[in-house]
Amino acid sequence: MLILALECSTSVAGVALLKDGVIIKEIFSNYKKNHSETLLPVIDRSLNECQYVLQDLSAVAITIGPGSFTGLRIGLATAKGLCTASGLPLIAIPTLEVLAHNIAYNSLWAGTILDARKNQVYMCVYDVSGGEPVPLAPVNAVAPEIFVANTLELLSIYGEHKIMLLGDGAITYRKLFESSFHQRMIIAPAHLLWPRAAALAELASVKFTKNEFENIDLLKPLYIRRSEAEIRWDELK
Amino acid sequence: MKSINILGVETSCDETAAAVVRNGDEVLSNIINSQIEVHQRYGGVVPEIASRQHVENIGAVVTEALRAAAVSIQDIDAVAVTNRPGLIGALLVGLSYAKALAYALNKPFMGINHLEGHIYANFIEHPSITFPLICLLVSGGHTSLIYMEDFQNTRLLGATRDDAAGEAFDKVARFLGLGYPGGPAVEKAAAQGKAGLYTLPRPYLDKNDFEFSFSGLKTAAMNMCNKLNKNGSLNVYDLAAEFQEALVEVLVEKTFKAARRFSAPNVLVAGGVAANSRLREMMRLKSKISDIPLFFPSVKMCTDNAAMIAGLGYHHYKMKNFAKLDLNAYPGL
Known part of the structure; x- marks a missing residue:
């Protein structure tokens, strides 16, 4: 193949x-x-x-x-x-599945965020622990603040999870994400970002x-x- | 001599088109998927929507072009694709598709100038045309007079300084509430009215050069519409007829003046506005009076199509004027 x-x-x-x-x-x-x-x-x-x-x-x-x-x-x-x-x-x-697959088998969730301009991001959150990315939310285009609110809600439902943010949107809105997710979030290192x-x-x-x-x-x-x-x-x- | 089949691909504006042309002038198929209905409600072509339509339609249009030509994809000797000028996002769809297709077939491909394609449409249908000649290129984006010694040696004599003729048609049609696309809409309205009852200017007709300007004529038509509307005496058909007449008169007079000045034995008209029946009628009349032969493409070959791209592509093919894999698209000339 x-x-x-x-x-x-x-x-x-x-x-x-x-x-x-x-x-x-x-x-x-x-x-x-x-x-x-x-x-x-x-x-x-x-x-x-x-x-x-x-x-x-x-x-x-x-x-x-x-x-x-x-x-x-x-x-x-x-x-x-x-x-x-x-x-x-x-x-x-x-x-966004391809992006999430950068951290396949990880216990961290993959928060995939692409900068969609016009103050929006294309986003989805995946559970990648089983290998293939399993979406926990629908793929959507929303303001970064909405992504934060929805993801915080998800995190509160599922308890102890941490999330890795991947995609160029993680860099564009880094400050917002750091001040919203605090210790529950890691920004992907450069080689996993795209x-x-x-x-x-x-x-x-x-x-x-x-x-x-x-x-x-x-x-x-x-x-x-x-x-x-x-x-x-x-x-x- | 072996026959050469060129597949042409054209996506520079709102038509997804593909065609197979043999030896430069034998049109085996000419498939055009028009998006007019999709753009109609916006009153003009929306670039993002056009690009989306192209990528959805391109596969089916090319498949249909091959089927209608009764050739298999392996029978294609080369691919010709419009890569300038036009809407950049729209051009990129046809270009990316055509490049990849040619690459996978291991065949050469050629980037074609859309405007040269319009001019070439005449040579597909009238192989007897001889050089030198004067060409009036008149479309939604361009209004130019070109002196052609042959395909390679051309000289721009003059062009519009503001609106292209087709653009003026579109804008006036929208203002008068005649619909989109403007050329056919104005033509249809004009057929029900009479020119000369209102008087609009014939811009640049008295000037001794080959420049055009249609922005003033457009504004004059709009102002007249407003004025007549106020006193309730507007006949939109008569105004459309006068607008069309003014525009056509300038195009006809300037074109034949150029032919006389440069002693060109032939006159060509090319581009979307060349489909306008009043322009065709007045051009024919002037050709007769001036005793200068005139050539038009058929109406189907005036509008954007890929047969003209494939036809011109054949000449690039013969000259081995092949493009490299990094060929890009350009919005301008």
């Missing part, structure tokens, strides 16, 4: 190759250039350096959202193009063995938030 994983839902362009349970390549770029310039050259480089060609792959995996609207579309459009031309199956995993293509590949391999593939033509990003025009339209009505 050889899986190509593409992660473009944040400012990171991530590509990984998973061969029979082993990560044989991971490229993580979080530096200025945009995804449309970097993604395909990085895919090409990854395959070349591992001496594979696209036809050797078993499947392509992507993070389906939430995240940067444009980033999600570049990733998905690229994956659709690759799969349509090659006949490879496509696997999609929610971004969704990783390697974690995506690992989760995708599970779906691959279950034959859980997407309809390539119909698949769309999981935006969570509607466009501004649609939101304003509903407000005016």
